[in-house]
Amino acid sequence: MANISIRDVSKSYGALNVLRPFSLEIQDGEFVVLVGPSGCGKSTMLKILAGLEPATKGQIFIGEREVTDLAPGDRDIAMVFQNYALYPHLTVRQNIGFGLKMRGTDKTEIDRRVEEAARILEVMPYLERRPKDLSGGQRQRVALGRAIVRQPQAFLMDEPLSNLDAKLRVHMRAEIGALHKRIGVTTVYVTHDQVEAMTMADRVVIMQGGVIQQIAAPDDLFNNPANLFVAGFIGSPGMNFLNGEVYDGTLSIFGQKVFLPRGRHLPGPVVVGLRPEHIVLGDAPVTFNVRPSLIESLGSEKYIYFEAEGARAADSEDGKSKGLIARVSHSGSLSNSDELRLGFDPSQIYLFDSKTGERL
Ligand SMILES: Nc1ncnc2c1ncn2[C@@H]1O[C@H](COP(=O)(O)OP(=O)(O)O)[C@@H](O)[C@H]1O
Ligand SMILES: [Mg+2]
DSSP states (O other), X not given: OOOEEEEEEEEEETTEEEEEEEEEEEOTTOEEEEEOSTTSSHHHHHHHHHTSSOOSEEXXXXXXXEOTTOOGGGSOEEEEESSOOOOTTSOHHHHHHHHHHHTTOOHHHHHHHHHHHHXXXXXXXXXXXXXXXXXXXXXXXXXXXXXXXXXXXXXXEESTTTTSOXXXXXXXXXXXXXXXXXXXXXXXXXXXXXXXXXXXXXXXEEEETTEEEEEEOHHHHHHSOSBHHHHHHSSSSOOEEEEEEEXXXXXXETTEEEEOOTTOOOOEXXXXXXXXXXXXXXXXXXXXXXXOSEEEEOSSEEEEEEEOTTEEOTTOSSOOOOEEEEEEEOOSOOOTXXXXXXXXXXGGOEEEETTTOBBO
């Protein structure tokens, strides 16, 4: 096991800057998730860590050792990819032990390590089967087994669960979490799925356009997003955004003036963020009436969709009216032909600079 230090690593392909100077200190035994939309540079960062792609600038250390110019095989890391190609003609036992055999590890040691990994991953009963006789989840565990037997300093995983169906993905998410608790190897895990990031990570690194937007523990990211991008990316359904105006310590929103809690008195236009779960049905410090466009019932919860003046989508600059969502606890029936009274507590809103998107 080892800590990993990424120091000012950047990457360009010709004129295209894929990673801006990227620095990250990963603690020994930590589970760090890189998350962001497709094309933001996650896989590139992981390939640079693995040695599969050279950095344009910067340095990488694994443990005390600088590995920036080392070949992948000399870095003492193991990678698990989305496409975990197993050898179809080899048994599970042979697939897991293949890398060790290639390194000339002796047979008893291979058997010992394969069986240890198989026990951890609960694939002991399938050791003599071939991949075609396994389920998708079992195959993915075999792919993890290949990484585990190497006893590397770190695991690098690039969207390893993307090919699995939704239910299995949730299951394997928990298994990888349990595995990490058990063997404690430093892990860098890449995904575009914010739920995966939030549920698995010790710390999340959220990226957009090759730039780190924020590095924080999941709860901190949710409660204290650094900017509009992070606020909109983390959480489901996503945070509602509205254009607002701060003047003389009050905020104009939903056609009314709301007194702002202390310390938020910068005058001018702002983007107001309000999480769907912070909107309640009925009494609240600030209330407003809506005519819902749609109500979705999830049993004890309802998603109430409504329009409001000034509403905007997370990534829209035009400020055109966009739908808002309230997520309320309510087990009775609600009709969307009725006008509903919704409300919120102003201490729970977020304010962002309307030009830079930075949290105010
Ligand atoms: N070999 C390459 N040549 C040119 N551009 C590349 C190459 N590999 C990746 N890119 C570009 O780099 C950006 C980041 O890619 P990638 O790291 O794969 O994103 P992610 O994994 O976050 O989806 C994308 O715009 C992609 O098109
Ligand atoms: Mg990728």
